[in-house]
Amino acid sequence: MNAHRSTGPCEPDPAPHSTAGTDGGDDAERAIALGLVRGEEACLDAAYRRWGRLVHHLAARTLGDPREAEDVTQQVFAAAWRGRATFRPERGSLPAWLTGITRRKTADALTARTRRTALTASLGAALAHGGRADGEPEAILDRLVVAEELARLPRVQRDVLELAYFADLTQTQIADRTGIPLGTVKSHARRGLRRMRHHLAPAAG
Structure with missing residues (x-):
């Protein structure tokens, strides 16, 4: 992510790409979650570095395309930033919330892919037969x-x-x-x- 880096409770953040703390139990995860809800861009950046690989892995596993999964990963964190006011840390962990967004964005990507494939097939059939x-x-x-x-x-x-x-x-x-x-x-x-x-x-x- 290219979010503006600023000092705050998210600095220093956990090790890059770590998936530790997905049970919501560690202090670093809570600091990131609370900072994200407050609109601190440094915490969005920290969330991306901490869970970006997890999001990409989930998307790539479903889509079978690492490059498409990169696009979905960007969409997930953009959606998390836009919808940060709806996240309730007391009701669930941040990685679980990101996982839910990932599922929705991956489903959208599959729908778009299916639509493109169907369109190509229908156009080809119409050209050949109708x-x-x-x-x-x-x-x-x-x-x-x-x-x-x-x-x-x-x-x-x-x-x-x-x-x-x-x-x-x-x-x-x-x-x-x-x-x-x-x-x-x-x-x-x-x-x-x-x-x-x-x-x-x-x-x-």
């Missing part, structure tokens, strides 16, 4: 070309544009879904579209 009506083959080919060009983009740009193009989300909804700031979503969308136009321009000429 794309004979006026205008349909061109529309199907357009979507296939877009999907192919999206696959060439860096992951974050691709994810933003896939959510816009295939899931029909607004940029504000994409920011809410991913935890990426709205300005950054707009920047990724602009850069991704610029790259796609550059690749598609020769074919259009």
Whole structure:
């Protein structure tokens, strides 16, 4: 995480990537949890270093893709920061709360993957069997070309544009879904579209 480092009860924090204290019993975990609820960015940073590997492992085990798991890990801690006011340390441990967020974000990633796979399969089937009506083959080919060009983009740009193009989300909804700031979503969308136009321009000429 790139959260601003500040002094506070989370410094010094536990050993990086440690998964110790998942029963909520150690003082370091409690300090991190309470600091996170108070909105101390140093405690978010400490939580990421302490449990980031655990979150990544859980996501990668389900998704089978370490790079996709990295994206989910970032989403989990972004969601934890946004939803910190809802965490109640007296009701459960911080790693257990992070694990619950991880399950939800991983499920979202699987749903998005399934949607992309189904879309590709349906487009391919329509092109092979049903794309004979006026205008349909061109529309199907357009979507296939877009999907192919999206696959060439860096992951974050691709994810933003896939959510816009295939899931029909607004940029504000994409920011809410991913935890990426709205300005950054707009920047990724602009850069991704610029790259796609550059690749598609020769074919259009």
